[in-house]
Amino acid sequence: MSILEHPEFDGHEQVCFGHDPVSGLRAIIAVHNTRLGPGLGGLRMWPYESEAEAITDVLRLSRGMTYKNAMAGLAHGGGKAVIIGDPARHKTPALMRAMGRFIDRQAGCYITAEDSGISVPDLQVLAQETRFVTGVMTAEGPDGEVLTGDPSPATALGVFTGIRAAVRHALQRDDLRGLSVAIQGLGSVGYRLAGHLHEAGASLVVSDINPAAVDRAREAFGARVADADTIYGEAVDIYAPCAMGAAINDRTLPGLQARIVAGAANNQLQRPEHGRELHRRGILYAPDYVINAGGVIDVGAQWGDYDAAQVRQRVLAIGDTLDQVFREAGEAGEPPEVIADRIAERRFRA
Numbered sequence: 529m530s531i532l533e534h535p536e537f538d539g540h541e542q543v544c545f546g547h548d549p550v551s552g553l554r555a556i557i558a559v560h561n562t563r564l565g566p567g568l569g570g571l572r573m574w575p576y577e578s579e580a581e582a583i584t585d586v587l588r589l590s591r592g593m594t595y596k597n598a599m600a601g602l603a604h605g606g607g608k609a610v611i612i613g614d615p616a617r618h619k620t621p622a623l624m625r626a627m628g629r630f631i632d633r634q635a636g637c638y639i640t641a642e643d644s645g646i647s648v649p650d651l652q653v654l655a656q657e658t659r660f661v662t663g664v665m666t667a668e669g670p671d672g673e674v675l676t677g678d679p680s681p682a683t684a685l686g687v688f689t690g691i692r693a694a695v696r697h698a699l700q701r702d703d704l705r706g707l708s709v710a711i712q713g714l715g716s717v718g719y720r721l722a723g724h725l726h727e728a729g730a731s732l733v734v735s736d737i738n739p740a741a742v743d744r745a746r747e748a749f750g751a752r753v754a755d756a757d758t759i760y761g762e763a764v765d766i767y768a769p770c771a772m773g774a775a776i777n778d779r780t781l782p783g784l785q786a787r788i789v790a791g792a793a794n795n796q797l798q799r800p801e802h803g804r805e806l807h808r809r810g811i812l813y814a815p816d817y818v819i820n821a822g823g824v825i826d827v828g829a830q831w832g833d834y835d836a837a838q839v840r841q842r843v844l845a846i847g848d849t850l851d852q853v854f855r856e857a858g859e860a861g862e863p864p865e866v867i868a869d870r871i872a873e874r875r876f877r878a
């Protein structure tokens with residue numbers, strides 16, 4: 529299998545394979561672009577069916593981090609790492625330490641953090657072997673809460689700020705009072721986002737496949753509960769996907785009634801043409817990797833001298849970035865996600 533000619537290769541600076549026969553580690557580190565600084569991106573552990581699947585995933589994710597970090601104004605490029613294996617069955621301290629040594633051999637061109645299948649305690653084991661790890665500290669976060677490396681509060685604040693920017697642009701309003709928002713997924717980010725929106729006077733429609741999560745939101749915020757399968761079609765002003773990817777797809781797009789799509793989930797558009805269709809129908813889409821960058825801003829700050837007030841300012845600046853994206857998109861008559869990619873490329877290719 530050729531890596532250099534892989535369809536997702538996209539000019540990666542380096543792709544390294546790591547193997548440790550004692551712990552059974554099989555891992556890949558991909559560094560897409562370091563023009564703005566060392567590659568920063570999480571470590572994912574997943575039971576990939578094949579090495580080819582893992583390679584495709586790490587290349588896509590690493591490239592995505594270059595765009596995300598550039599748009600978040602971070603002094604970091606894009607990188608990502610994957611461990612091939614089932615976290616429930618194959619994760620051991622020896623494996624995490626072997627991964628730490630693998631990361632250490634990259635000599636700082638890749639800095640790791642949390643992702644699917646990897647928790648903060650795992651990172652703390654990994655950190656016994658390398659200093660190139662972030663998102664493991666305990667401190668006060670941007671909302672005054674105690675941070676334990678969990679990026680969700682910062683992500684939720686960024687999404688809230690991004691929704692305000694989208695409302696300014698699409699509805700010419702500065703406040704959210706009386707607007708309705710459908711939140712799909714009430715996990716670490718979605719529930720906190722619901723809190724911000726409720727406080728700002730928005731009315732909420734929520735769904736989650738976990739009944740306890742919807743009960744909690746109904747009691748705390750007076751949220752109306754919608755069916756998890758059909759929440760996208762609710763007659764609301766804003767649809768906020770905060771669960772899984774590909775929320776905007778062939779099935780959901782025709783029934784969408786919201787004027788704005790703005791949420792935390794990664795890869796909300798199943799395919800690029802779904803973004804073009806949103807644009808054609810006059811539905812404003814806040815590009816996912818721009819609006820959900822609060823977490824990486826927070827984790828990136830933990831790599832240096834953490835300053836909670838500064839992190840908060842940077843997370844709030846997601847609103848300014850989206851203002852720019854929406855303005856340029858309006859002027860060019862093109863979808864916001866196309867403009868966001870272009871702005872990111874200007875930054876990391878400058």
Ligand code: NAD
Nearest residue numbers: 679680683713714715716717736737756771792793794823
């Ligand atoms: P989480 O796992 O804490 O929460 C996800 C929630 O979605 C869970 O409550 C789950 O029950 C629910 N869910 C799953 N399938 C659903 C469905 N079909 N309909 C309704 N609800 C469903 O995850 P999170 O940390 O809150 O992240 C949410 C999304 O935001 C994910 O896509 C994640 O990749 C993305 N994201 C998160 C962060 C972060 O800082 N946590 C940063 C960037 C992006």
